[in-house]
Amino acid sequence: MAIRLLGPADIRTLAADLGLRPTKTLGQNFVIDANTVRRIVRDADVEAGDVVLEVGPGLGSLTLGLLPAASRVVAVEVDEVLARRLPATVAEHAPDLADRLEIVRADALRVTELPGPPPTALVANLPYNVAVPVVLHLLSTFPSLRHGLVMVQAEVADRLTAGPGGKVYGVPSVKMAWYAQTRRVGNVGRAVFWPAPNVDSGLVSFTRRDSPSGVPRTEVFAVIDAAFAQRRKTLRAALSGWAGSPAAAEETLRAADVDPSARGESLDVAAFTRIARQRHGSPSIR
Incomplete structure (x- = not known):
């Protein structure tokens, strides 16, 4: 019409x-x-x-x-x-x-x-x-x-x-x-x-599209916010507050198959999901 x-x-x-x-x-x-x-x-x-x-x-x-x-x-x-x-x-x-x-x-x-x-x-x-x-x-x-x-x-x-x-x-x-x-x-x-x-x-x-499964959206978004709050810093440093310490951040990142020296701007949403999932002791998404 x-x-x-x-x-x-x-x-x-x-x-x-x-x-x-x-x-x-x-x-x-x-x-x-x-x-x-x-x-x-x-x-x-x-x-x-x-x-x-x-x-x-x-x-x-x-x-x-x-x-x-x-x-x-x-x-x-x-x-x-x-x-x-x-x-x-x-x-x-x-x-x-x-x-x-x-x-x-x-x-x-x-x-x-x-x-x-x-x-x-x-x-x-x-x-x-x-x-x-x-x-x-x-x-x-x-x-x-x-x-x-x-x-x-x-x-x-x-x-x-x-x-x-x-x-x-x-x-x-x-x-x-x-x-x-x-x-x-x-x-x-x-x-x-x-x-x-x-x-x-x-x-x-x-x-x-179907959102990544196995971890709440709020937890993934918390990782995203932390990673970009200081986007010039490496993820090991940027996620130290979120993880509890730089060492804990590095451990989580390596378990999620993410380079601790990388920056947030290099990661896609699947990588951020793996990080959030690892922090809570679940198998990573690959």
Whole structure:
């Protein structure tokens, strides 16, 4: 079903009607380009049976693009004014699809449950300042999320998709890899937003995979955090506090088949899992 998506004039009119002045605090940069919306929906591989979780629908640009593609869109919006206006926007532009929309007035970082069927896809234009914690929180909270696509700051996109050995590889890279396979699917310029941000954006798609078994996620993440807290240090030194001493760290690392003189940036998520497992006396993952 084809519907008319919002353009620059629509966005500015909606904002003026609401007396809205976009704020940097909430990361409010609204998409004003319909082709970008179509591109996001296409690259997200949204299917007719998907229940899409959208974070920060704002004035409804992406929401209108998602409604024809999915069976249901659950839009989580922290701004009360925007959350109140969105149903009217959908009723005006896509009246036949209005029943597919569910709005949850909440902070995405605090959401622990959603109404209706569990979400299967995450598709969102995420505020730059909370993009990583939001994605990780939602993947942790909703195991039903099998795939998705997020638009984030270009630098964040690089971090979420980086592999071991690169300068931008770090905590977000490894923790995201715990949940899913990721790939960078494109860049987005500043001109498609109102107001235009001071940075470029990137599109990151993901497909959930089975997480490493045999050790709790919290324990693996503790190793990751410790390894990158002092990323210039060798793992023997960086993990000394976590393990109890440099000697204990070295013993654990060698048992996990990891070089104690290596640095965290050289390890993939499987290696971090082996370290966490060895610390608790279980057989290593090989």
